[in-house]
Amino acid sequence: MTDTATESTPEVVGSRPLVPALMFIALVVAVVGSLGAPLITAVAGKFHVSLAAAQWTLTAPLLVGAIATPVLGRLGTGPRRRQVILATLATVVVGSLLTTVPPSFGWLLAGRVAQGAGLGLTALMMGVARDHLPEQRSGPTIALLSVASTVGIGVGYPLAGLLTDLSGLRAAYGMGLLITVIALAAAWWAVPQPPPGRSMAVDVPGATLLGAGLLVLLLAISQTTLWTRHPALAAALLAAAVVLLAVWVWRERRCATPLVDLALLRHPAVAGANVTMLLGGVGMYLLLTLVTRYVQTPAAVGYGFGVDVFVAGLVLVPFSALGFAGGKLAPPLRKRLEAATVLAAGGAMVLGALVVFALARGHLWLAFAVMGLLGLGVGVFSAAMPAAILAVTPAEETSSAMSFNQVVRSVGFSVGSALGGLVLGAHTASGATFPAESGYTAAAWAGAASMAVTIVISLVLRRTARARAR
Structure with a gap:
């Protein structure tokens, strides 16, 4: 300060x-x-x-x-x-x-x-x-x-x-x-007003390269129909995004006033936190989209509850309420545990929600319970994330470091949404409007796998932090 x-x-x-x-x-x-x-x-x-x-x-x-x-x-x-x-x-x-x-x-x-x-x-x-x-x-x-x-x-x-x-x-x-x-x-x-002495230089070419790379990447990820109908075009977009982002990295390493401090991003704590956010975002948003879609599916299909938009929205109320509760719970936990441990705990709650949805979803109240558990995990996870990054970030770089983490989260959310759509699409018969219920089970287990890897990386981060401290 x-x-x-x-x-x-x-x-x-x-x-x-x-x-x-x-x-x-x-x-x-x-x-x-x-x-x-x-x-x-x-x-x-x-x-x-x-x-x-x-x-x-x-x-x-x-x-x-x-x-x-x-x-x-x-x-x-x-x-x-x-x-x-x-x-x-x-x-x-x-x-x-x-x-x-x-x-x-x-x-x-x-x-x-x-x-x-x-x-x-x-x-x-x-x-x-x-x-x-x-x-x-x-x-x-x-x-x-x-x-x-x-x-x-x-x-x-x-x-x-x-x-x-x-x-x-x-x-x-x-x-x-x-x-x-x-x-x-x-x-x-x-x-x-911010404290005096800050630089106002912005790398405009770097911003253009990063913006173009992210735009192409998110288009390739979010438009699931591209992968099912035009896989060659989707692969070409993904390759173009990789090239644009690689050029952006090359420029940032040589720029006197980079858009993002790549040296800071290479710090093990920051790099690990961003990877954790990416994979965690996949599992979190995948379950969010699965539950809201599942409860709106007409019961005549053989599963689902056929609720309207308003009731589907009410299913998310426990997500928000317990999300804020998890956010309030994280700071006291941080006084006793490392940030990486709290991240792993939040990830474990999300993993639990995914497993419950994969195994039991025959009653509407279970959807509310799953969303509550998901919200609690997301709250703890999201609240612990800034502490893991800002512990090694100068105060004047707070906005830049956290903005990059927000971008990583957006990419993770997009991947999670796309992954859910692709899995459900693969379980939808030709000419059918709704996927087979097995698609929801497969998608939930895919999200669970992502969260399991997230927890493992968080625990590795904790071990690495302890080793560096010694």
């Missing part, structure tokens, strides 16, 4: 609601980012487009968020972090307005693209917390910010479903406009 940050702490914390504002902003961008998922069917019906086209209202903001996150993370290390936060939130507000009064599907999609920029703000909130809060408060706050960026998904789903059922699509997107305006006002009131 710098002297400047320490001196500014009493004014910032004493006269402005900094912590509630940071938490609210992180929660809002997560909720707005998740609005596309429960509204896909309603969008397709209102604008007379296919479900595949409507799916882009979810895919587009996620892609934009993954590209914007490392750029915002680097801007967040500079002297204009407050201005960057306000400008990004203003962009999200404009996007929210476009989604509320869309004359066409194209305008709605444009609004969702603008909203996606906000997904990169969580890392900046972490940088603000580390700079302007006392050490005993910054750690728990950063942990909860990490949790909010994930479990906020469970807040947006039921609200969007309820508003759509009661008042239509415009009401659901109107909620997004309202909360983003409030988030912008909260940021203007509470977020302070």
